[in-house]
Amino acid sequence: MGRETLLTILLLLFGGLAAQPLALVPRKPLPEEDPRIAERRAWLQLWLPVAPTLVVTAWLCGWALREPDPVRARFDHGMLIAASMPFALVALRAAFRAIWVMVREPAQLPICTVGLLRPQILFSPFHARTLDEGQVCAAWAHEQAHVRHHDPLRIWLAQIATDLQWPWPWVRRRFESWLEVLECARDDEARSYGACGVDLAAAIVATARRSSPTSQPRRSWWSTSIDVALLGDARSLQMRVARLLAPLPEPVAAMLWARLSDPALLGMACATLSIVVALGAAYGNTILHPFLVWTWAV
Numbered sequence: 001m002g003r004e005t006l007l008t009i010l011l012l013l014f015g016g017l018a019a020q021p022l023a024l025v026p027r028k029p030l031p032e033e034d035p036r037i038a039e040r041r042a043w044l045q046l047w048l049p050v051a052p053t054l055v056v057t058a059w060l061c062g063w064a065l066r067e068p069d070p071v072r073a074r075f076d077h078g079m080l081i082a083a084s085m086p087f088a089l090v091a092l093r094a095a096f097r098a099i100w101v102m103v104r105e106p107a108q109l110p111i112c113t114v115g116l117l118r119p120q121i122l123f124s125p126f127h128a129r130t131l132d133e134g135q136v137c138a139a140w141a142h143e144q145a146h147v148r149h150h151d152p153l154r155i156w157l158a159q160i161a162t163d164l165q166w167p168w169p170w171v172r173r174r175f176e177s178w179l180e181v182l183e184c185a186r187d188d189e190a191r192s193y194g195a196c197g198v199d200l201a202a203a204i205v206a207t208a209r210r211s212s213p214t215s216q217p218r219r220s221w222w223s224t225s226i227d228v229a230l231l232g233d234a235r236s237l238q239m240r241v242a243r244l245l246a247p248l249p250e251p252v253a254a255m256l257w258a259r260l261s262d263p264a265l266l267g268m269a270c271a272t273l274s275i276v277v278a279l280g281a282a283y284g285n286t287i288l289h290p291f292l293v294w295t296w297a298v
């Protein structure tokens, strides 16, 4: 069998097997805390089950760097292909949904932030005329917080990570909980930049009234908006407005992991995966060939 073909099959098989055990573990709801810290925690928890898959992927890629093409070891092609099929379906579904989000029209929302690589704010002039100046500034500050954190890209990536853990329902709920706390975190950031909580609450309610049910952003992973994740859930909307009408809580001291920026985390992940690639290149044959021979023997 060709090296790349076998690599693809092994990526699906071992990558899927690595993701599912941690996806099976339900996690307790997040305690009440500073939304900016809770958002970081929820974001990392979305990725935790996918981390073993990334490690396995890096290790197999390292193995493939030194494996001759075609692979000479004797092994049971049918067994490997059959075992990888369920994970291939999960990966195909995730890829299709990720592509679909990119090619379809973004949801028509009165105000939202769109764009994966270069996010920009779209503000309907018709909607802006229904708001006073303070509300416009508050809504703009909220969307600027989304832009600063590249939230459309983060939501798109989080959706892929969630889809790779399909079909467990609590994984989807974890994603939606993260979306809710993401909005609260951006509300607090907008207020810390000078936006008035009352004005922001008024802008959110006005936007919720103006948005049609067909444009509910909960189903839009391409765009974010001040009402994202809230239009379909009155309880969340009430909670968010109540938070905005209360004084802005004092920021609590975050632990080191919560203070790390996304580029810093990405750099650490890349460094770790590079080491794993090297380990795969060094020891891949020693570990993988006995496994391949075993599939032939059984």
Ligand SMILES: [Zn+2]
Residues within 6 Å of the ligand: 142, 146, 183, 186, 224, 225, 226, 227, 228
């Ligand atoms: Zn928002």
